[in-house]
Amino acid sequence: MTTDASAPDPAGRWAGVRAAVVGTGLIGGSVLLRLRAAGLDVAGWDPDPATRRHARRQGVEAPETLDEAVAGRRVVLLCGPLPTLADTLLRVARAAPPDCVLTDVGSTKAELAAFATRHGLVDRFVPGHPMAGADSAGLTSATAALLDSAAWVLCPSDGPATAAFRWLAALVVDVFRARVVPMSPQEHDEAAALASHVPHLLAGALAGAARHAALRDAVLALAAGSFRDGTRVAGTPAARTASMLLGNRDRVLDGLAGVTAFLDRLAGALRAGDAASLTALYAEAEATRSALLARPFDTSVRVFPAGGDHAAEVAWLRRLGAGGGHLSACRVAAGTVSYTAHAPAGTAPA
Template sequence: MDIAVIGLGLIGGSLLRALAAHGHRVTGYDAAAETREAARALAKQAGAPRSGDAWRVADSVAEAVAGTEVAVLAVPLPAIPGVLAGLAGYPGLITDVTSVKGPVRDLLDGSRFVGGHPMAGKESSGFPAADPRLFDGCAWVLCLEPDDPDPADWLTLARLFTRLGARVVPVTAAEHDRAMAEISHVPHLLAAALSALLAGNPLAGTLAAGSFRDGTRVAATRPELIAAMCGGNAPAVRRVLAGVVEDLESFGRELEHDDPIAALTAGLRAPSELRRGWPPRPGAPVEVPAEVEALLALGRAGGWVSAINDGTVAGLRPETDRNCS
């Protein structure tokens, strides 16, 4: 398959390398000239004997997508409008890797577009950190909507990404954005709030250990990236943040009880059991029809797609009755 990857940071660079390693004809592009040169240099080092280069690097978006069947937008949400001019008239299938799906769907309205988001990454960033095995076993969201008439494009991408080793999760854009606010965007804001406790507090900085480290790790992410993903998902982030604030205030009220230890113990029991039950174990394999509603039902149950077969989809549903005791 002929595929273009626009943006060669950690995710885009890893995808470029993974696709090439699986035999696809891949062209990459990045707005930074130094990144393009680094990708070209590595391609020559990793060149396949029968083709000379492992991938090609273009000097513009339009050059990168020319003649390709699929274009992957691996740039931050604020950069997508600037990429669209190079996609004018592009007849192929477009997907992306951003952490917010509703706003990207609105920007790509009228195109052959399937929103995507691989839940993969590491603390290092940029093309030098790219890893062709980054997506092994990762959850890769691919969006569907109940009124989609035909899941053919979705199935094309699901087949492509499951063959890279990913677990493809079918959800709507709104369901994705709500879940991301819960498990990524608000946790970044909470980590930032906890990190702010270090200001003017050298004693706390000396005593801080494991719980502080684990609870604040993502606060070290570049502020521009945190702002882009939270700001791009502002409605869902506000709703989830309000719920978390309410929970924290509830703990505060429990601390006012005559017996705060007993009150807190009761309030902490359910969250403790939920965390000890995560992540869920995979359940028995399932096979579902290649239809929109059946795929969405699988994703809503926490399941994922492991392979695309003729007329059916192979997947797994997680166990829901893990004993946490």
């Protein structure tokens, strides 16, 4: 199958592919709507009967049982709450066809990946995490465009699972125009702790401090862009945030320690009236912010044999993602697999 995202209308080649989305809240609902817009034959299932009824009113197939929803599907995306994913994975694996590709969108990866390995599902399960969201919840907040152009982590494994990774990477690139970031589950959790999870702690701390301030109402009256941006994710449903933080607790605490150490340096310079040190520290922070907004990338194409044990391919993919790179295309043809890779300038993996 050709999966080159540079071809005209690459999403169109997925029309009619049978997919299912299990858990149709904000992320799952947005995935479902985008897959439907791309022409896939998609069903959604949610444990909440009211959510299933709402999906049907939107013209989405929403069977009453999970088994019905995943039967005969080519791919199933698990989008329920993080604590439910392990049990759901086993249920879906039993009910879906043996060649069905399984993935998830959970915010932590190592624990679920290890669970899948223990249960013999590594050949068909590709851990995933699209880095997108909103401070709202539920299918009524979902939008087909929510995940477009997102950084979407997929965790490749050696052996038969490499073929599942290739297939899924092509789907994600073609349908969502996402930047596929290939990483090991452990590296994902370490990076996501500082990129995503610690910011929830900081947003909660800032919003919580404002709530308990003596001039709380005045603080809120004066709050402008910096406060709104800094506290945005504090609007995420509290139970969802708690599950995310607890699911990656040790790495989040490590990341928080690094933030606290830098904050202590800022506070120390401020306390000492040391303008030079304070300016230097903020110059470091500004450089990182600038790199986030405008970072040059080198583009290359890497080709591997489609057969074999895939160890070199998976090692290269993981180095690319851990080094800040991503994929924009995957093509399997004539016994080879080729990836279009983008790495931060001067850092392309060997």
